[in-house]
Amino acid sequence: MAMQERYDARAIEARWQKRWDELKVFATGRRPDAPKKYVLEMLPYPSGKMHMGHVRNYLIGDVYARYFAMKGFDVLHPMGWDAFGLPAENAAIKDGVHPAVRTAENIASFKAEMSSLGLSYDWSREIATSDPEYYRWNQWFFLKMLERGWVYRRFSKVNWCTGCLTVIANEQVKDGRCERCNSPVLDREMPEWAFRITRASEALLRGLDELPQWPERITSMQRNWIGRSQGTEAEFAVQGRPERIGIFTTRIDTVFGCTYVVLAPDHKLVPALTSPEQRLAVEAFVAKMAAQSKTDRTAETAEKEGVFTGAHALNPFTGQPVPVWIANFVLAEYGTGAVMSVPAHDARDFAFAHKYGLPMRVVVQPPAGVAPDGTASTAAFTEDGTLVDSGPYTGQASAPARKAMAEALEKQGKGRPTVTYRQKDWGFSRQRYWGTPIPIVYCLNCDPQRKGIPVPEADLPVKLPEIDTQAVLTGRGAPPLAKVPSFLHTRCPRCGGPAEREVETMDTFVDSCWYYARYLSPHYAGGPFDPAQARRFLPVDIYVGGPEHAVMHLLYFRYWCRVMRELGLVETDEPVTRLITQGIVNGPDGRKMSKRWGNVVQPASLVEKYGADTARTYVAFAGPPERDFDWSDEQVEGAYRFLKRVWTLAVAHQGAATVTHPGPFEGKALEIRRAAHKCVKFVTEAIERLSFNTAIAEVMKCINALYAAEALSTAAEKAAMAEAIRLLALVLTPFAPHLADEIAAAYGAPRPLVMEAWPAFDPALVVDDTIAYAVQVNGKLRAEILVATTADEAVVRSAAEADDKVKQSLAGKALKRVVFVPKRLINFVVAG
Ligand SMILES: [Zn+2]
Numbered sequence: 092m093a094m095q096e097r098y099d100a101r102a103i104e105a106r107w108q109k110r111w112d113e114l115k116v117f118a119t120g121r122r123p124d125a126p127k128k129y130v131l132e133m134l135p136y137p138s139g140k141m142h143m144g145h146v147r148n149y150l151i152g153d154v155y156a157r158y159f160a161m162k163g164f165d166v167l168h169p170m171g172w173d174a175f176g177l178p179a180e181n182a183a184i185k186d187g188v189h190p191a192v193r194t195a196e197n198i199a200s201f202k203a204e205m206s207s208l209g210l211s212y213d214w215s216r217e218i219a220t221s222d223p224e225y226y227r228w229n230q231w232f233f234l235k236m237l238e239r240g241w242v243y244r245r246f247s248k249v250n251w252c253t254g255c256l257t258v259i260a261n262e263q264v265k266d267g268r269c270e271r272c273n274s275p276v277l278d279r280e281m282p283e284w285a286f287r288i289t290r291a292s293e294a295l296l297r298g299l300d301e302l303p304q305w306p307e308r309i310t311s312m313q314r315n316w317i318g319r320s321q322g323t324e325a326e327f328a329v330q331g332r333p334e335r336i337g338i339f340t341t342r343i344d345t346v347f348g349c350t351y352v353v354l355a356p357d358h359k360l361v362p363a364l365t366s367p368e369q370r371l372a373v374e375a376f377v378a379k380m381a382a383q384s385k386t387d388r389t390a391e392t393a394e395k396e397g398v399f400t401g402a403h404a405l406n407p408f409t410g411q412p413v414p415v416w417i418a419n420f421v422l423a424e425y426g427t428g429a430v431m432s433v434p435a436h437d438a439r440d441f442a443f444a445h446k447y448g449l450p451m452r453v454v455v456q457p458p459a460g461v462a463p464d465g466t467a468s469t470a471a472f473t474e475d476g477t478l479v480d481s482g483p484y485t486g487q488a489s490a491p492a493r494k495a496m497a498e499a500l501e502k503q504g505k506g507r508p509t510v511t512y513r514q515k516d517w518g519f520s521r522q523r524y525w526g527t528p529i530p531i532v533y534c535l536n537c538d539p540q541r542k543g544i545p546v547p548e549a550d551l552p553v554k555l556p557e558i559d560t561q562a563v564l565t566g567r568g569a570p571p572l573a574k575v576p577s578f579l580h581t582r583c584p585r586c587g588g589p590a591e592r593e594v595e596t597m598d599t600f601v602d603s604c605w606y607y608a609r610y611l612s613p614h615y616a617g618g619p620f621d622p623a624q625a626r627r628f629l630p631v632d633i634y635v636g637g638p639e640h641a642v643m644h645l646l647y648f649r650y651w652c653r654v655m656r657e658l659g660l661v662e663t664d665e666p667v668t669r670l671i672t673q674g675i676v677n678g679p680d681g682r683k684m685s686k687r688w689g690n691v692v693q694p695a696s697l698v699e700k701y702g703a704d705t706a707r708t709y710v711a712f713a714g715p716p717e718r719d720f721d722w723s724d725e726q727v728e729g730a731y732r733f734l735k736r737v738w739t740l741a742v743a744h745q746g747a748a749t750v751t752h753p754g755p756f757e758g759k760a761l762e763i764r765r766a767a768h769k770c771v772k773f774v775t776e777a778i779e780r781l782s783f784n785t786a787i788a789e790v791m792k793c794i795n796a797l798y799a800a801e802a803l804s805t806a807a808e809k810a811a812m813a814e815a816i817r818l819l820a821l822v823l824t825p826f827a828p829h830l831a832d833e834i835a836a837a838y839g840a841p842r843p844l845v846m847e848a849w850p851a852f853d854p855a856l857v858v859d860d861t862i863a864y865a866v867q868v869n870g871k872l873r874a875e876i877l878v879a880t881t882a883d884e885a886v887v888r889s890a891a892e893a894d895d896k897v898k899q900s901l902a903g904k905a906l907k908r909v910v911f912v913p914k915r916l917i918n919f920v921v922a923g
Pocket residue numbers: 252253254255256269270271272273274
């Protein structure tokens with residue numbers, strides 16, 4: 092099919108999208124015997140309109156999906172919808188449209204935008220997490236995990252968002268406010284369901300060592316979040332009382348310097364330990380702390396405050412009494428809720444002791460060479476060192492002392508070496524409508540303590556009821572599902588008596604824990620997915636998404652993969668081999684794109700004006716995928732001009748498409764072939780190393796070289812040019828697939844290029860046959876010359892001596908000797 096003069100991107104793109112569809116070119120399974128590649132982008136929440144961040148996310152996946160298909164892999168590249176969640180529910184409250192209706196509309200428009208970008212998804216595998224056929228398996232997982240004790244009901248202090256009217260995760264609280272709606276977050280004591288994710292803390296931590304292809308910043312965030320610390324548990328007896336205060340410390344080597352002990356204000360021993368004289372002050376302080384959010388009062392910058400309880404604890408090593416305080420910086424739910432304070436060797440304890448006039452006792456000295464500050468008058472010495480004033484441990488180094496002291500405590504039954512984790516169990520109860528119902532009933536008869544009775548597996552799914560949006564969603568107080576009698580009232584699966592359903596729904600992060608496995612067999616009814624397909628396609632080879640998911644989704648779904656392995660569903664511990672986190676697309680002003688700044692660029696308007704290939708090429712060219720970049724209209728124009736140049740070149744040489752030449756190729760024809768083959772080599776390597784911008788830059792360079800070849804006269808030249816254009820179309824396929832297919836068709840390609848093989852380059856054509864030599868005179872650089880790679884000293888010398896600058900430098904001087912370093916330099920040593 093002949094190409095038109097004009098590059099009409101919209102018409103070309105519509106035509107090829109239709110053709111790809113008809114031929115089902117993106118369907119997985121075309122090469123059942125080939126090795127697989129599973130390329131995945133984080134499934135989006137279907138908001139109304141796509142933004143540029145989405146385009147970047149999907150383009151990275153699309154480049155790899157197309158590239159691997161051409162490399163001969165059986166590629167799985169699916170897409171679906173993270174359809175549950177608060178935005179749909181909040182929009183429903185605002186507009187009175189049911190969340191399911193709004194979500195379906197949004198999915199339709201989002202999908203249309205994806206298709207207009209030419210993204211290569213196998214849509215036969217599309218899923219939506221709000222589909223009962225999907226979320227029934229969330230419920231199934233819940234039941235399996237409940238059976239094994241990996242899910243439990245607990246009363247706990249939760250983060251209650253006063254805006255969203257639901258519990259939110261610790262990870263969603265930023266400076267005491269809700270990350271999503273910025274409303275204040277309060278502590279509330281509530282029953283909730285939790286996943287026992289901490290049973291896998293150690294495994295999740297160790298697993299990070301097996302993920303060399305994850306960005307270091309993500310794995311280090313997960314390491315910090317899990318927060319393993321090796322330390323010692325120790326018990327302090329209380330003077331004149333039977334209670335014992337358990338503490339955890341990583342620095343038991345400083346225990347001889349402990350001058351007070353601090354409890355959390357809500358530590359369970361506080362009422363018992365408080366002396367009558369201190370009771371008023373303690374109660375006032377406890378009340379004050381209860382009114383503050385935990386994140387606020389323990390913030391690094393928060394002023395440290397506390398109050399004395401009147402009690403004294405006994406140091407387990409010396410038996411000496413130290414005062415017991417309560418303070419804002421200790422939390423009941425972290426560690427044991429109590430700490431031993433060593434102001435001479437801990438910065439926070441130091442500040443607190445200064446403020447309240449508590450004593451300091453130096454028990455660790457810096458190693459020799461560092462001036463000791465035996466008085467600890469200006470700051471705490473917090474490093475390891477040599478123990479002083481520490482009884483039998485005096486003179487030992489910190490590390491061996493820690494081991495010896497922990498063992499001594501264990502012998503006396505006063506403690507033990509131990510490991511703690513900062514990571515907490517994952518509370519996932521949400522008091523909202525638009526989520527997966529938790530499959531539990533409470534029987535008035537046989538479950539008076541409301542522990543919860545699991546819904547039998549055969550009765551799944553527990554479906555979300557139809558509701559009157561306004562009546563159910565807009566009222567405050569009880570969770571929405573409590574206001575739907577047809578849902579609430581049911582029969583007890585045990586005794587058949589009247590029972591009530593759990594009215595909470597699951598955190599939507601449950602939905603995204605295992606969705607990647609559902610794509611393998613999206614309509615499978617025998618389980619969450621077909622294990623045979625899992626064996627073929629898991630783990631995911633490349634996963635693309637935003638770095639903001641580092642400690643929630645990316646940690647939760649790593650845990651879930653282990654759960655699935657324990658349940659015998661998968662054979663891998665880790666869900667994803669290579670993680671790519673894409674950078675942000677900022678507005679032209681360098682600020683985050685936002686309605687507030689009026690700097691939002693809509694992908695749809697870009698596609699409208701220039702076409703999808705320009706949008707894709709621009710985004711790929713704007714910078715390395717993992718870095719942020721600022722939007723630039725000029726660069727969009729630049730990308731468009733570049734594609735037009737490719738187009739015009741291909742149009743100009745259409746006549747050469749049928750020319751053949753058996754070789755050999757020389758002169759101009761050889762140069763054309765060399766330019767094209769070098770380009771293939773470079774682009775291949777650039778895609779492999781995630782450097783899309785340099786790949787495009789190389790194609791631009793090659794196009795310039797082909798333009799420079801100008802009028803072609805011989806068959807060899809024409810055949811070389813046709814080959815070059817075919818090769819360029821192939822390597823442009825991941826970036827500008829519509830343009831590439833249109834050109835290739837005009838040059839005789841029988842089918843879309845994504846079905847063709849990725850081009851190989853001829854190694855003989857990519858070897859540089861010239862080499863640069865530095866020419867020096869008395870060690871000073873005078874010139875650089877290009878000679879044949881095979882040139883020997885004599886050839887290099889005569890070429891160097893022919894250079895004008897070198898000639899000048901040598902003129903009238905006596906040559907003493909010549910230093911020759913093969914492939915690098917030649918140096919003339921002259922007298923005077
Ligand atoms: Zn909120």
